[in-house]
Amino acid sequence: MKKFGIIGPGAVGTAIAYALNQSGHNVALFGRSNSTVLFQEYNHSAQHEFTVHALQDAHEQVDILFIAVKTTQLDSIIPYLNNVIHSNSVIILTQNGYGQLQKINHPYKYHAVVYISGQKDKNSVTHFRDWTLKLPINNNTLNLQAVTQDSLLNIECLEDYPEHVWYKLIVNLGINTVTALTRQPAVVLKSNEVKTLCYNLLVEGKRVAEAENIHFDDDLEESIMKIYEGYPDDMGTSMYYDMMNARPLETQYIQGYIYNLSQKHQLSTPYIESTYAILSTF
Ligand SMILES: NC(=O)c1ccc[n+]([C@@H]2O[C@H](COP(=O)([O-])OP(=O)(O)OC[C@H]3O[C@@H](n4cnc5c(N)ncnc54)[C@H](OP(=O)(O)O)[C@@H]3O)[C@@H](O)[C@H]2O)c1
Numbered sequence: 001m002k003k004f005g006i007i008g009p010g011a012v013g014t015a016i017a018y019a020l021n022q023s024g025h026n027v028a029l030f031g032r033s034n035s036t037v038l039f040q041e042y043n044h045s046a047q048h049e050f051t052v053h054a055l056q057d058a059h060e061q062v063d064i065l066f067i068a069v070k071t072t073q074l075d076s077i078i079p080y081l082n083n084v085i086h087s088n089s090v091i092i093l094t095q096n097g098y099g100q101l102q103k104i105n106h107p108y109k110y111h112a113v114v115y116i117s118g119q120k121d122k123n124s125v126t127h128f129r130d131w132t133l134k135l136p137i138n139n140n141t142l143n144l145q146a147v148t149q150d151s152l153l154n155i156e157c158l159e160d161y162p163e164h165v166w167y168k169l170i171v172n173l174g175i176n177t178v179t180a181l182t183r184q185p186a187v188v189l190k191s192n193e194v195k196t197l198c199y200n201l202l203v204e205g206k207r208v209a210e211a212e213n214i215h216f217d218d219d220l221e222e223s224i225m226k227i228y229e230g231y232p233d234d235m236g237t238s239m240y241y242d243m244m245n246a247r248p249l250e251t252q253y254i255q256g257y258i259y260n261l262s263q264k265h266q267l268s269t270p271y272i273e274s275t276y277a278i279l280s281t282f
Contacts, residue, residue, distance in 0.1 A: 002025070002063045003026045003063050004025055004026060004064050004065075005060075006027065006065070007069060010070075010125065011119050013068030015118050015125065016116070018039045022151065028084075029051065030053050035052045036050065036052060037123050037124070038125065040126055041127050057083075058084050060084065061086045062085065063086075063090065064090050064144060064147075065090070067093045067094065068094045088108070090143075091104060091110070092110055093112065095114070096172055096253070098169060099253055100253050112134060113133070113165055117130050119241070132154040133153065133156070134161065135155065137158055137159055141155070141157045162214055163214055163216070167216070169254065170220070171227070172239075173202070173258055173272070175198065176237045176254060176255075181279065185234050185237075186235045187233035187234065198225070199225060201272060202220070204270075205258055207267055208272075211265035239254075249279060251276065255275065259273065
């Protein structure tokens with residue numbers, strides 16, 4: 001039986017622990033210190049308690065490790081990775097943004113495009129919706145899909161993985177940027193000026209993707225704006241909540257990743273450039 005580990009007992013990490021635990025898998029959850037975390041489904045009263053083991057003191061090696069800390073916290077866990085992996089472990093990085101996988105020195109590492117939505121408040125995690133992790137297709141990810149097929153987790157192994165990476169990057173580029181900068185949740189799109197800014201960010205994001213040989217339908221921007229329009233007015237984004245709680249922002253690997261490629265391809269992306277400049281100051 002495969003042994004699973006998860007570093008980061010937050011919204012995404014605890015949801016993965018719950019999903020695997022529900023179907024009887026052997027799961028260890030690692031955090032900053034020995035503690036517990038409570039998990040519950042949105043609109044359900046049942047709470048599930050998980051034990052969290054201090055990563056620094058851990059010495060059990062897992063076969064499949066999910067890393068579910070924020071991009072801004074990745075550096076702090078890297079020195080302890082060898083506490084919990086062996087030479088053949090498979091590492092799945094479950095973070096927004098892209099480009100941070102190169103920080104991990106291990107042969108079997110894959111960056112998931114994360115569609116698991118939840119929020120952590122103190123030691124309680126509420127899961128809102130979705131259980132999907134999108135991964136590049138290879139023997140290791142297919143094996144992960146096979147061993148988790150009886151669980152709530154939905155592992156997708158995709159030939160067109162780079163398109164999915166870029167789609168999520170562009171979706172995050174628009175709504176995360178405008179909600180974080182204005183310090184307002186999705187209601188901010190009711191302002192025509194902000195809506196236009198958001199649309200222009202999507203146009204530029206698509207231009208950068210095209211320079212990277214990733215091609216989307218002509219109506220990508222319209223279809224993403226339609227998705228945003230379906231968001232409840234009071235819905236925040238991860239970057240909005242980080243901004244409101246004065247936590248470090250994941251700018252470097254979302255807007256920063258796109259901005260750096262725009263520079264590399266010598267594109268003109270003034271909306272990305274100016275909003276990235278401001279976001280980088282937080
Ligand atoms: N939440 C969502 O709906 C969602 C959706 C899609 C993608 N994502 C992405 O998924 C990633 C994780 O987000 P999240 O919302 O799950 O974040 P989160 O709720 O803040 O969870 C991160 C967890 O990592 C822990 N941690 C931080 N530093 C650590 C360390 N040095 N050692 C051990 N544990 C440490 C944190 O502990 P403390 O609480 O003590 O800091 C926290 O429990 C982010 O890249 C995010 O953008 C999130």
